[in-house]
Amino acid sequence: MLNWLPGRPKPDIHTQIAALSRFQDRLPGRSDIRVKLAGLYLHLGEFGKAESVLGQKVCLDSPDALLCHARLARHRGRASIAEGHFYAAQALGSKVALAELGRLLVEQERYEEAVPLCREALATDPGDFVAAMALCRSLIALNQIDELGQWGGACLALGQWNALAPTALAHANQTELLEGIVSPKSSITSMTNIVDADTPGQLFEQLTEHTSRSKLPASNAGKGGGWRISHLLELGIPSVETLFERIKQGIRERALGFDAPTDWHPLHCVPENVGLETWANIFAGDGYEDWHCHPAGWLSGVFYVDVPVSEEGSSPDGQIEFGPLPISGQNDLEAWPKQLIMPQKGALLLFPSYFGHRTYPSQSSRPRISIAFDVVPKTGH
Structure with a gap:
């Protein structure tokens, strides 16, 4: 029997942007407000506005700020800058920086470097979809198909659920493990x-x-x-x-x-x-x-x-x-x-x-x- 929990009202993204913009005008020294506002613009794909908000004053004082700068640099094609910011965010305790760094390395076809980073991220959070996708792409590119199947099978057998596991098993041609769950x-x-x-x-x-x-x-x-x-x-x-x-x-x-x-x-x-x-x-x-x-x-x-x-x-x-x-x-x-x-x-x-x-x-x-x-x-x- 499912117990349906009520949702919490959330303002739409434009309302959030308007509110944060007002706070930014009133509190121009608050870098955390600029980071949140830039993050919303990144979500919408409005990279110019995100860069404008962040560019008013460079703020690299927190993992969230580093991640925001790194994501913008990645979308702008500045891979080396993004890589440095991701590493810095990870050093400050960011739990998502490793996964995003793995994805960045895969985009540069640096698959052997990406694999250990992705495995480390998945050891902390087996459900990390970004890390799983980067790992699977790397294993396929390196022709390590057996390892791909082993990872997918382990997710299911050990209860370390990741939504990419069935897809990984399909690419590894693990028909028996997939029987009944992908029909x-x-x-x-x-x-x-x-x-x-x-x-x-x-x-x-x-x-x-x-x-x-x-x-x-x-x-x-x-x-x-x-x-x-x-x-x-x-x-x-x-x-x-x-x-x-x-x-x-x-x-x-x-x-x-x-x-x-x-x-x-x-x-x-x-x-x-x-x-x-x-x-x-x-x-x-x-x-x-x-x-x-x-x-x-x-x-x-x-x-x-x-x-x-x-x-x-x-x-x-x-x-x-x-x-x-x-x-x-x-x-x-x-x-x-x-x-x-x-x-x-x-x-x-x-x-x-x-x-x-x-x-x-x-x-x-x-x-x-x-x-x-x-x-x-x-x-x-």
């Missing part, structure tokens, strides 16, 4: 008619012009034209609240009934306390999501508010595809076959959060709107 037929469920027929129309009107929508964050998988509304369930929209009550009911009825053949299947490890992370995606015709998964989640889902119809009127566009993540640049793997699903207006898809997935552009003048969520394990009551 779309047993792991992906589609539900229709979970809300009244007029609900999608109400949601369409309420979401397309909502004041909390923002450009697609550069740090997420969304590409092309479109908008995102974060913390959707906490905005007080009645139709959204009704939708998620039905989604919770659907999860109780269907997701907890998945028949997994092995004891370490994540869907068998039902968390006692969970929270919901919710957002809406509003994609223009060329908007889509690149391959990604949801590392923090246990179960994920998407409800289709509106799906454009193709020019010929034959079928809806904007398909969603499931499969392993393309660690090595490709993911056509026998151990984990990909699966295309045609979305339907008013339908709900539920799937394990470790499933890689992407969407295709609709090429329609009408926006493609979906409401997505993660069921995230929580501690406390």
Whole structure:
């Protein structure tokens, strides 16, 4: 039985930026405020604004400041500067600097140097997705496929869960270990008619012009034209609240009934306390999501508010595809076959959060709107 913990109201990113900008004007000597503000701009991909905020006065007095400068330098192509800042942040106790340093080294094809750093980061936090991705890319580049499979198998056998483990096993062709946990037929469920027929129309009107929508964050998988509304369930929209009550009911009825053949299947490890992370995606015709998964989640889902119809009127566009993540640049793997699903207006898809997935552009003048969520394990009551 899942115990749903209430979410805490969070201001949208533009409200946060406005508040921090006011604090910055009133307290120009506070470097921590500049660092937080620059971090939000980095999240949105507005690197010029981030650099302007940080450039008012160089502040390298804390791990957070060093990380912010390092991330900006990395995006600007200043690899040696970024590397120095990451090392300095790690020396000051940053728990994420090693993982980000490993990723930076992989981008420079310095795979042998990246491996021990990533392993050290994962020894501290087995769920560190950035470190895991850098490690797996390095092992593939070094042709150490056995080590790749050993890492993925250890994550499952030892309970050191990392959402990249099934993908690593697929690239290592560990078919037996993957049996039962990557099958779309047993792991992906589609539900229709979970809300009244007029609900999608109400949601369409309420979401397309909502004041909390923002450009697609550069740090997420969304590409092309479109908008995102974060913390959707906490905005007080009645139709959204009704939708998620039905989604919770659907999860109780269907997701907890998945028949997994092995004891370490994540869907068998039902968390006692969970929270919901919710957002809406509003994609223009060329908007889509690149391959990604949801590392923090246990179960994920998407409800289709509106799906454009193709020019010929034959079928809806904007398909969603499931499969392993393309660690090595490709993911056509026998151990984990990909699966295309045609979305339907008013339908709900539920799937394990470790499933890689992407969407295709609709090429329609009408926006493609979906409401997505993660069921995230929580501690406390």
